[in-house]
Amino acid sequence: MKKIVFLDEYSIAGRDLSSITSQGEYVAYENTAKADVVERLKDADIAITNKVLIDGEAMRQLPRLKLICVAATGMNNVDLETAKELGIEVKNAVGYSTTSVAETTLASALALARNIVYFNEYFHDGRYAKADRAFCYDRFTFEVRGKKWGIIGMGNIGREVARLASAFGCEVRYFSTSGVKREEAYEAMELRELLAWSDIVSVHSPLNERTRGLVGREELKAMKPSSIIINVARGGIIDEAALAEALDNGWVSAAALDVFSVEPLRESPLYDIKDKYRLLASPHNAWSAAEAIDRLIFCVAENIRLWLSKQ
Numbered sequence: 001m002k003k004i005v006f007l008d009e010y011s012i013a014g015r016d017l018s019s020i021t022s023q024g025e026y027v028a029y030e031n032t033a034k035a036d037v038v039e040r041l042k043d044a045d046i047a048i049t050n051k052v053l054i055d056g057e058a059m060r061q062l063p064r065l066k067l068i069c070v071a072a073t074g075m076n077n078v079d080l081e082t083a084k085e086l087g088i089e090v091k092n093a094v095g096y097s098t099t100s101v102a103e104t105t106l107a108s109a110l111a112l113a114r115n116i117v118y119f120n121e122y123f124h125d126g127r128y129a130k131a132d133r134a135f136c137y138d139r140f141t142f143e144v145r146g147k148k149w150g151i152i153g154m155g156n157i158g159r160e161v162a163r164l165a166s167a168f169g170c171e172v173r174y175f176s177t178s179g180v181k182r183e184e185a186y187e188a189m190e191l192r193e194l195l196a197w198s199d200i201v202s203v204h205s206p207l208n209e210r211t212r213g214l215v216g217r218e219e220l221k222a223m224k225p226s227s228i229i230i231n232v233a234r235g236g237i238i239d240e241a242a243l244a245e246a247l248d249n250g251w252v253s254a255a256a257l258d259v260f261s262v263e264p265l266r267e268s269p270l271y272d273i274k275d276k277y278r279l280l281a282s283p284h285n286a287w288s289a290a291e292a293i294d295r296l297i298f299c300v301a302e303n304i305r306l307w308l309s310k311q
Helices: 034-041 080-086 098-113 116-124 156-167 191-197 217-221 240-249 290-309
Strands: 003-006 025-028 046-049 067-070 089-091 148-152 171-175 200-203 228-231 254-257 279-281
Touching: 046 290, 067 290, 080 089, 089 290, 098 116, 098 156, 098 200, 098 228, 098 254, 098 279, 098 290, 148 156, 148 191, 156 171, 156 200, 171 191, 191 217, 217 240, 240 254
Parallel strands: 003 025, 003 046, 046 067, 067 089, 148 171, 148 200, 200 228, 228 254, 254 279
Antiparallel strands: none
16 A cells, blocks of 8 residues: 655645545645655655645655655646656646636736725724715726736636636737747737736736746836736746835736745735735635635546556
8 A cells, every 4th residue: 555645734724635545545744844854755655745845855865755746736846857857756736726716816806996805894994884975985996897908828727817807898818928829819919018008917827937027127117007917826927026116106006916926925015015905915825715625636636546557
């Protein structure tokens, strides 16, 4: 019986893991510090990780390890070159979070457009009860319908966002971060051109050498002062200090972030922006609807099952 070790089981939010645990000797840890990775995987045939780093140095100390299942789509927390060199298979989960992330993207755009957070607080902190008027016009709102929506990264999630945005009456265009020319239902534009054209911009690309720091100070200055930008992809694609500056100086109207350059984000100028309602932020949970987590577990279980069938 093969030993399966899950290094950060907390990331599955307590959902049913029986499809995984039934396939071998299963050991789980809530979370794992980098210093404990080797010790916890020393007898493992199969490792499961969501965010815990498994680097080449660790792999070289784990001769028994033959399969790494990344409980996510992105695999930047695994040294893929060393894994290939050592004959360790690395499998990720594809497509499980498409709907969840796309819905979060649309919800973020709607929340910012209608200033949902501000007006919710206006009700709950007692200001509405004390008001002498039925309506509150403290914050500007606008409709999403008819807006120009620019998508950075037209992969599975980008396409689903494009579909939802189109259904809401938006005109959609995109920028390909890979540079690969594909037949898409939407017009492609260069990045600066797209940013200047868009009323709403959303980011759906992986973090790599092409995309790290892709949207910086000059790119944000190229956007419309009335525009909003949303990043539900990876932290590091948008320069956070530049974004804080853009929000404070009115280069963009608002932003939504679900991902950050360091997670959790300890210190950042984003915490100090002048108007907190310009920034809608969440702790990297756009992907984590219950249905998406269950699909993720299914993907990991299938990756293990298929690997075991070849042994």
